[in-house]
Amino acid sequence: QSALTQPPSASGSPGQSVTISCTGTSSDVGGYEYVSWYQHHPGKAPQLIIYDVTKRPSGVPDRFSGSKSGNTASLTVSGLQAEDEADYYCNSYTGSNNSVVFGGGTKLTVL
């Protein structure tokens, strides 16, 4: 069982918006501004799309945005495109053992 909880699946039609949640505790997501999100197409290298809760690396479309409220972080994908269909993972620093924890992943399907 992963330390951070993500819904196993999410879906939306092209052009719509989808939000994926990542729930932790006050020792990780809620306690620090160190949440990151990754897009993973199977067989390829995972790609960082959000770091430090809201920041986007260079080259990542602004359709991807991150936020946090309490112990839950969220990734929103706006204007869904077919190529957004992938697995998405969150991670956070955890102060409970000065380590890193990940979510179990969410499979995003573009209908």
Added chain:
Amino acid sequence: QVQLQESGPGLVKPSQTLSLTCTVSGGSINNGGHYWSWIRQHPGKGLEWIGYIYYSGSTFYSPSLKSRLTMSVDTSKNQFSLKLSSVTAADTAVYYCAREGPTWYFDLWGRGTLVTVSS
């Protein structure tokens, strides 16, 4: 463009040591702004952080794996390595190497390599 590539045996026998190497191309591992990490994914499960090594050789391991882990770095070859001892079937996973930023994010990843522990 910096790229990472994992290499090593795809099959390891129980109780033996799993050894993997990550080769960094397109950039220097001596970049002081990053750490060099290992992450694994058990079949059908989420990701698990294993630990990181700095170019200087200093390391930081996951508490759950610390007793079995050894990481090393070879700056002359632009490579870093992972050794996990006394493996069991529970160590069967896809192992990724990654570049870690200063606030616990991973901005570059390899494609991963499947390691199966089986006799």
